[in-house]
Amino acid sequence: MDQDHSRQLRQQTALAQFGELALHSDDLDEILTEACRLVGEALGTDFAKVVELQPDGNTLLVRAGVGWTEGVVGVATIQATDDTSEGYALKTGEPMISPDIDEETRFRYPDFLITYGVKAVANVIIIGGTDRPPFGILQVDSRVRREFSEEDVAFLRTYANLIAATVERLSVLNETRDASTRLRLALEAGDLGSFEMDVASGHITSSDRYDSIFGIVSVEKSWTWNALLEQVVPEDRAGIADAMRSALAESGELRVEFRIERAEDSAPRWIELRGRLDDQGDSPPRIVGIAADITDRKLAEQALVMSNGTLEAQVSERTNSLAESNAQLDAFAYTVSHDLRAPLRAMEGFARILQEDHGAGLGEEGYHYASRIVGAAKRMEGLIDDLLAFSRVQRADVTMKWTDPARAIRNAITELRSAGFDESAVTLKVTPSFPPIKADGMILAQVIGNLVLNAAKFKAPDRSAHVTIRAERCAERVRIWVEDNGIGIAPEHQARIFNVFERLHGQETYPGTGVGLAIVKAGVERMGGTCGVEGDLGVGSRFWIELDAAENSAGEGVS
Amino acid sequence: MTTGTMDDQSIVLLVEDNLDDADLIRHAFRKADVRNPLVVFDDGDKAIDYLLGREEYADRQRFPVPRLILLDLKLPRRSGNEVLSVIRATDAVRQIPVVVLTSSNREDDIRKAYDAGANAYLVKPMGGNALVTMIRSIHAFWISQNSAPY
DSSP states (O other): OHHHHHHHHHHHHHHHHHHHHHHHOOOHHHHHHHHHHHHHHHHTOSEEEEEEEOTTSSEEEEEEEESOOTTSTTTOEEEOOTTBHHHHHHHHOSOEEESOTTTOOSOBOOHHHHHTTOOEEEEEEEOOSTTSOOOEEEEEEESSOOOOOHHHHHHHHHHHHHHHHHHHHHHHHHHHHHHHHHHHHHHHHTTOEEEEEETTTOEEEEOHHHHHHTTOOOSOOOEEHHHHHHHBOHHHHHHHHHHHHHIIIIISEEEEEEEEOOTTOSSOEEEEEEEEEEOSSSSOOEEEEEEEEOHHHHHHHHHHHHHHHHHHHHHHHHHHHHHHHHHHHHHHHHHIIIIIHHHHHHHHHHHHHHHHHHHHHHHHHHHHHHHHHHHHHHHHHHHHHHHHHHHHHHHSOOOOEEEOHHHHHHHHHHHHHHTTOOGGGEEEEEOSOOOOEEEOHHHHHHHHHHHHHHHHHTOOTTSOEEEEEEEEEETTEEEEEEEEOSSOOOHHHHTTTTSTTOOSSOTTTSOOOSOHHHHHHHHHHHTTOEEEEEEETTTEEEEEEEEEBOOSOTTTTOO | OBOOOTTOOOOEEEEOSOHHHHHHHHHHHHHTTOOSOEEEESSHHHHHHHHHTOGGGOOTTTSOOOSEEEEOSOOSSSOHHHHHHHHHTOTTTTTSOEEEEESOOOHHHHHHHHHHTOSEEEEOOOSTTHHHHHHHHHIIIIIIISOBOO
């Protein structure tokens, strides 16, 4: 009895010590080893061990133990099959006792137990946490055959349960640590400070990064909402206060950008605060969130806005100067049309009066010179007209629309007729229909009119003039040909005849200003097209212009 | 209501600063056998004084209201359109037909002249007898055929 009593006392003392260790240590291996030591010692067995069930649900690894030499703890494994006492214990959850394994008929025993000369074995299960598989088994092994009393089993179960509770505590602890490590790393990676504000008092608990964002690396960490507001530049204070009010009263979400003054900076820094109201749990209502220094981003945004502004200013400045130079050109064109014409009119008019009213007094030679004045004045007038037309084509507002070239050709010919074009001198052949194009009708008519005039003018002296207008479609473009059987142009001159004032003939043979084809080129280019000429000297010229084709439905784009 | 004849002696007022053009027009009047006296002013201010019968033009016997005004647009000081606006704003003369006779064929000028109250817009012609022909038609239409309010 005495012996029993002192054993009981010993067991209770050991249990108390273990309980203390299990509550305070974070080291599971230490705890398990100590448990093994204490139960081995208390039960007087040679060996004790904890085998841990592996994730495969079948293998048990010797996780800790006493009495074993090297090569067992952390190494030896047992397969928890039905023919092992371990498997049985795991399956039933009941303690398994084998007083003598030589007499045991139900189970096989692992080789290392036999090698160590184990005779008697007691197993109790270490349960897992809620919804989890068992952690493993607490085992004591004896080299001598022995019985295990109910008290012994109860004693073992006490340890097993304490171990189970400790395992659970540590796993929760580890998960919490993992989560907080993850959070910390994520915050660090994002360069974010974290804070928590007690809503009632306005007291703020903060991370180190939060402190450095707000600029004080002080020992005294006593942040409050009011202290924060004081740091905010005055014009942003209303905004941040509103944001907080709305987070508390309505949305539960704080999201605000503002500027703060820091002692060490010359300029305010931009800060973003984001937080959530937490008023559901047991703890008093609080705002939990992060703070970020967004100064760089803000500066970049401002730079972008400024450069956009500068760009816009430049564009508008250039637009203005363009408009101005257009206005100057306009004034110039007016001057040309009005002021240059007036003296010409006078020269021509007075020379003609001389001829008509004073012809007799002039004599033949005087009359001839007066004619020369009239001729020169008329040429000059033609030049002014053409230059004006050229300048108009270059500056006119171009309105691209669905256009039927046949109509533009008709308009061009009507226009030529009213300007005194002698149709009878030319056989003009126009194909009955044309693919529609995108063009400005007025400019197109002028371009075609000039080409027809040009074709008719350079007629060969030995044959009557034939001019053909036809079109061909080339993919997305339409090429309109104006072909003649006139004198033609030598290939080496073909490139330059579209230049303004370019002439290939003297005034006596083919009078002209050298502007007509330049108007063609300018007009076609204004409409986004191209032009050119083929043919050869003596056989005629084939002028072409090429513009974008339009959809074949006449409905499209007509207005 | 007056309908003119070849012998109608109502005057035509020409506002023209270019003396060459004024001479050519005068010559064309003769060539076209238009006998209406041509009163020529080379600036808008004087033309307005005349039309309003101010200063030395107070005597309407000597300086009668014209039957027709030929108006150039580009004038020193007061432009043709300004003269036109004053005419149209002055009860005594606002019904007088005004034919703009100018060098400019700019759409903008044409529009503005009609806005200011022009009755017709003619571009000074060049070459041959174009001007004589034009003066003849002006006379035929505005003086012979047209019924004037004065």
